[in-house]
Amino acid sequence: MDVSGSVAIVTGGGRGIGRGIVLALARNGAHVVVADLNPNDAEAAAREASAAQSRSMPVRVDVTVQGSVDGMVADVLAQFGRVDVLVNNAGVIAAPGWEERDSPSEEDWDLIYEVNVKGMARVTEAVSPNMKERRRGKIVNIASIAGRLGTLTSGPYGASKAGVINLTQYWALELAPYDINVNAVCPGLLWTPIWERIALRYGRDKEKYPGLTTRQVFERTVRERIPLGREQTPEDIGNAVAFLASDAARNITGQALNVSGGSHMN
Ligand SMILES: NC(=O)c1ccc[n+]([C@@H]2O[C@H](COP(=O)([O-])OP(=O)(O)OC[C@H]3O[C@@H](n4cnc5c(N)ncnc54)[C@H](O)[C@@H]3O)[C@@H](O)[C@H]2O)c1
Incomplete structure (x- = not known):
């Protein structure tokens, strides 16, 4: 998983899965731009990454x-002169208040699509010209097992992640002539703020989850759905991304890799 000397941008890199990806890339020698909506989280993750001897930089x-997005890419090019790796990780499960709603609102649909689908497209379109010019690049999109098979958790979220898998295939074809690889990773169940919100929503079913904390709801879901019987971690996802961002994966493009303990096998 050698990515030494590569310049990588990780969106949503300040916490959760994104932070795990930042640290994995830094451990494997990349210089990482931690791009996040929350500047404090971005700064903390960039500081941690720099401790792994990577020249890292936080960007809001x-x-x-x-x-x-355009400003972020301009800052990165001014600082490093190139982008070798783009990890589109920023994502949301819903708009505020979804935990208490019976069905998704217009705001849920809009925010999910603005961040998970159009946001990913905005960043990809802004970064890819630099990769095309140099005929070199690796793009990794964070989808989800929710994009593999519909569930009752959230229709709009699952549809957005199925869209991410399809967009990954589209960009893989479009950018292949420039020797740019585009792949997706589909994480399984990870205990991050996103899953805490899902557990709050599930927990409304007091018959199925009587008196359970959100963490207990999560653990029960892991037991029910994951053949390997354990939760996935940001480090697991970071390792898969570092592989896809390395030249060891030079002949892999347009794929979606489930990192989900066997929950999905397609
Ligand atoms: N946690 C899971 O079980 C799980 C499973 C499958 C897929 N995913 C996906 O993994 C990715 C990371 O999720 P997570 O679980 O770490 O969630 P998280 O909420 O901890 O992290 C999301 C990050 O994205 C950032 N972000 C949100 N909106 C943004 C915007 N408009 N611009 C820039 N940054 C923005 C947040 O500030 C945060 O740092 C998401 O795409 C999510 O859909 C998560």
């Missing part, structure tokens, strides 16, 4: 705003 970005 809102992937729903074109000007913010």
Whole structure:
């Protein structure tokens, strides 16, 4: 998983899975730009990555705003002169208040698509010209097992992640002539703020989850759905991303890799 000397951007890199990806890339020698909506988280993760001898840099970005994305890419090019790896990880499960709603609202649909689908497209379109010019690049999109098979958790979220898998195939074809690989990773169940919100929502079913904490709801779901019987971690996802970002994966493109303890086998 040698990515030494590569310049990588990780969106949503400040916490959760994104932070795990930042640290895995840094451990394997990349210089990582931690691009996040939350500047404090971005700074903390960049500091941790720098401890792994990588030249890392925090940038505040809102992937729903074109000007913010363009500014971020300009800053990175001014600092490093190139982008070798892009990890589109920023994502949301829903708008505020979803935990208490019976069905998704217009705000849920809009935010999910703005961040998970259009946000990913904005960043990819802003970064890929530099990769095309240099005929070199690796793009890894964070999808989800929710994009593999519909579940009752959230229709809009699952549809957005199925969209991520399809967009990955589209970009893989479009960018193949420039020797740019585009793949997706589908994480399984990870205990991050996203899953805490899912557990809050599941927990409304007091018959199925009587008196359970959100963490207990999560653990029960892991037992029910994951053949290997354990939760996935940000480090697991980071390792898969580091592999796909390395030249060891030079002949892999347009794929979606489940990192989910065997829950999905397609
Ligand atoms: N946690 C899981 O079990 C799980 C499973 C499958 C897929 N995923 C996916 O993994 C990715 C990371 O999720 P997580 O679980 O670490 O969640 P998280 O909420 O901990 O992290 C999401 C990160 O994205 C950032 N972000 C949100 N909106 C943004 C925006 N508009 N611009 C820039 N950054 C923004 C947040 O600030 C945060 O740092 C998401 O795409 C999510 O859909 C998570």
